[in-house]
Amino acid sequence: MGANRHMSVDSRGRYTPEVAGEVLPGSEGPAGSRSHNLNSTRRTSLMQEPVLVLNATYEPINVTAVRRAMVLMLKGVAQVEEMHNTEVHSAAHAHRVPSVIRLLAYRHIPQQSRALSRKNILLRDRNTCQFCVRVFPSSELTLDHVVPRSRGGRSTWENLVACCYRCNNSKGDRTPEEAGLKLARRPRPFTLHTSRQLMRLIGHRDERWRKYLFY
Numbered sequence: 473m474g475a476n477r478h479m480s481v482d483s484r485g486r487y488t489p490e491v492a493g494e495v496l497p498g499s500e501g502p503a504g505s506r507s508h509n510l511n512s513t514r515r516t517s518l519m520q521e522p523v524l525v526l527n528a529t530y531e532p533i534n535v536t537a538v539r540r541a542m543v544l545m546l547k548g549v550a551q552v553e554e555m556h557n558t559e560v561h562s563a564a565h566a567h568r569v570p571s572v573i574r575l576l577a578y579r580h581i582p583q584q585s586r587a588l589s590r591k592n593i594l595l596r597d598r599n600t601c602q603f604c605v606r607v608f609p610s611s612e613l614t615l616d617h618v619v620p621r622s623r624g625g626r627s628t629w630e631n632l633v634a635c636c637y638r639c640n641n642s643k644g645d646r647t648p649e650e651a652g653l654k655l656a657r658r659p660r661p662f663t664l665h666t667s668r669q670l671m672r673l674i675g676h677r678d679e680r681w682r683k684y685l686f687y
């Protein structure tokens with residue numbers, strides 16, 4: 473195992489820390505910053521690996537990173553349900569890495585738990601321009617008001633979509649119909665359902681997640 477330095481993050485299920493979301497506020501603790509003694513590439517990427525977070529009732533509610541999951545475990549907020557195959561070695565210890573954790577106390581998740589923000593809209597639309605259906609880095613995407621603001625379009629989940637600059641320019645101050653553009657799909661609020669779709673997308677590469685996600 474030592475030879476395999478780059479604990480490669482699957483190219484299909486690419487994990488971005490943003491997916492971790494903010495469903496668990498205030499869980500960034502001092503424990504996360506304490507372990508400076510090991511910073512190989514492998515360890516760093518391992519600490520970024522996605523961990524599925526279950527509610528106390530085993531309902532999947534979130535995805536977080538290994539580092540944060542370990543903080544939650546240290547704080548006694550969560551316990552491990554499934555382990556990763558890999559261990560993290562520090563000078564004195566080998567720490568097993570979680571793949572699925574479960575909160576010990578039930579947490580009520582409001583139906584619409586995501587704030588309306590640029591980050592969350594790009595996440596909902598999976599960094600895909602909703603007109604040309606191509607995937608872009610966040611820096612090359614803007615938000616488009618489907619019904620332009622000048623025409624009374626509001627800044628809501630249903631009226632904002634990820635859009636590349638090119639499509640945004642060609643659309644201008646028009647509706648998609650007027651500009652001859654078609655939306656890839658109808659924009660919806662970011663609900664737990666959306667989060668679960670993302671979890672499944674990420675979870676496809678980890679069989680330990682399946683029994684919690686594919687029910």
Ligand SMILES: [Zn+2]
Pocket residue numbers: 601602603604605606635636637638639640
């Ligand atoms: Zn586009």
